[in-house]
Amino acid sequence: MLFTIDRHLPHPVQNQLREQIIAGILNGQLTPGTKMPSSRKLADDLGISRATVMIVYDKLVEGDFLISVPRSGYRVGDVAATSGPKPPASHNERSAAFPVAWDRLIDTRIASQRNIVKPADWQEYPYPFVYGQPDASLFPLPAWRECSRQAMSRHAMRDWANDAVTADDPELVLQIRSKLLPRRGIYASEEEILITLGAQNGLYLIAAALMRPGVHVGIEDPGYPDARNIFEHCGATLHPLPVDEGGVMVSEIPNQAQILFVTPSHQYPTTVTLSPARRKALLAAASQNDQLIIEDDFESDTNYTGQPVPALKSEDRDGRVLYTGSLSKSMFPGLRLGYIVAPKPLIREMRALRRLMLRHAPSNNQRTTALFIAQGYHLAYIAKLHKAYGERWRKMAAGLEKYLPGMATAPSFGGTSFWVKGPEGTDCDTLAARALKEGIVLEPGAVHFMAPERGERYFRLGFSSIATERIDDGLKRLSTLLTG
Structure with missing residues (x-):
């Protein structure tokens, strides 16, 4: 079966089916003239409504991907009949014989520069003290x-x-x-x-x-x-x-x-x-x-x-x-x-x-x-952010004073993060790796220094993307990692 529906995906069922049909046509699995399953059969096979299938089919007809044939149903159109050029038979052999010397051609210093790195799936962690990421739930x-x-x-x-x-x-x-x-x-x-x-x-x-x-x-x-x-x-x-x-x-x-x-x-x-x-x-x-x-x-x-x-x-x-x-x-x-x-x-x-x-x-x-x-939406949104972030700012300040006393620099009047200096001997790269295992995402500070060894004890805690009710528990767990 070419088509499957995954109800755990964020994409609507209609979009999933449409994208899969188009992919099947473009990659040659559905060739021009191929008869498509009836809307009733496809709906039964996938466990979705017949109306959904009909909507998808009709939109694909509008784009010339499908053709509606009276009393015969839907067939694949010829919109993708012309395929791209085929690679030469000797392509692989020639590549192996004459490799490109990329190390000589590319200025590899750019890719090797030190940059801030955060887990791609940071949103899945319970305590995301990441910086520069807004709370999407607040956006209008x-x-x-x-x-x-x-x-x-x-x-x-x-x-x-x-x-x-x-x-x-x-x-x-x-x-x-x-x-x-x-x-x-x-x-x-x-x-x-x-x-x-x-x-x-x-x-x-x-x-x-x-x-x-x-x-x-x-x-x-x-x-x-x-x-x-x-x-x-x-x-x-x-x-x-x-x-x-x-x-x-x-x-x-x-x-x-x-x-x-x-x-x-x-x-x-x-x-x-x-x-x-x-x-x-x-x-x-x-x-x-x-x-x-x-x-x-x-x-x-x-x-x-x-x-x-x-x-x-x-x-x-x-x-x-x-x-x-x-x-x-x-x-x-x-x-x-x-x-x-x-x-x-x-x-x-x-x-x-x-x-x-x-x-x-x-x-x-x-x-x-x-x-x-x-x-006026932008100004109203900023006011909303001020209220939410202001509450988190105060919660962070109180929690840091309680669990990491004397270690944090509080923002003077705003911002979305706190700068923290760990105890003597702290290695924040190691701390960040250990914290991640406890569901805590933080940002090691060495990357911010021209001489990275000067920043080994520092790390940054953002509060724009963590729920207010999780701040205290997250800081308490972090304190255990730092002092335990």
């Missing part, structure tokens, strides 16, 4: 569907269905300018904004435009591993910038650094906030030393105290701060939308670079997101 899916429906209207499609080449959706740019950036104290023109495939794509574009061998870049240490990897890939010489409870230590920034990468609102990964005095000192030093500053404002929407700290960019008076923001963080990672705010000449160059890479971000996603923001 009906609102997103409504905005997607509006974006798919015939009138809206005329705006976004064509190739925009280098242009961004003007509606999304408008919403970012008028609703998102002012909340961070930033006011920018259309020509100073570029839509990216997430903040990380923004960092890559900035690095591609400004960094090359001979360029010196100061980067927080500990800091964001992917930023470090991007800058290294572009050939920049990196200088570690130490971080303490007041954020990046401005007095330790080397004068030869031409570009500085910082996360002032929520330092990545320690969560500390750059103090007001250091903000002023950082901007003054950058002006005096003719330095550019890349501000990664990756968690700007998580604030549980009601006293938001404005972006560093809001105090920039001479265009030295290049600001990257993310919609993926505040909405969902799979959206892959972010933006850069920078002076016009740099935006113009990065827009040309983006064209070479991917032309532009998907226009339909841009329009749907624009509608989501314009109609």
